[in-house]
Amino acid sequence: MNTLSYKTVSANKATVDKQWVVVDAEGQTLGRFSSKVAILLRGKHKPGFTPHVDCGDxxxxxxxxxxxxxGNKLDEKTYIRHTGYPGGQRSLTAKVMQQKNPALLVxxxxxxxxxxxxxxxxxFRNLNVFVGAEHTHGAQKPKTVNLNDLK
Structure with a gap:
């Protein structure tokens, strides 16, 4: 009998192909950029995507x-945190956070x-954000990815 047989392949930690990629945030909008980076981290751009496994780059x-x-998000968007003490709610605008630590914003x-x-x-441990054009992961030989080509 001549039948087609398709098997669902589920990736695991040993069979997954993880790579190092560099993306440039210059001139990108924060939300659209972040969603594409999240897709790369998750591995949803790969044909062997498995939801319960770290198969991203x-x-x-x-x-x-x-x-x-x-828009006006630079002035109006607030990031709220709590120190853990009574009355310890602290907030920062996106403009202040970008001046203090732009990597934290991303x-x-x-x-x-x-x-x-x-x-x-x-x-999240697979994400490395750097201020400036230099990074410390040259030994991994990362390849540059243009996020505009990704979906």
Missing amino acids: NVIVINAEKITLS EKAVKGMLPKNKLGAEL
Whole structure:
């Protein structure tokens, strides 16, 4: 009997092909940029994507200080945290956060787009954000990816 047989292949930690990629944040909008970086971290751009496995790439973001926000978000968007003490709620605007630590702005946006579980925490460790065009991962020989070509 001549029949076609298709098997669903599920990736695991041993069979996954992880790569190092560099993306440039210069001139990109924060939200659109972060969603594409989250797709790279998750591995959804690969044909062998498996939802419960870290099958994404290690992503290096450069020029984090040159990212833009659309509209009035630079002045109106607030980031709220709590110290843990009574009356310890603190807030920062996006403009202040960009001046203090522009890498944190990108990290918070990408982290919010990852799963809220152990897998999301593991995926977030694969993100490296740098201020400026230089990064410290030259030994990994990362390839440059143009996010405009990705979906």
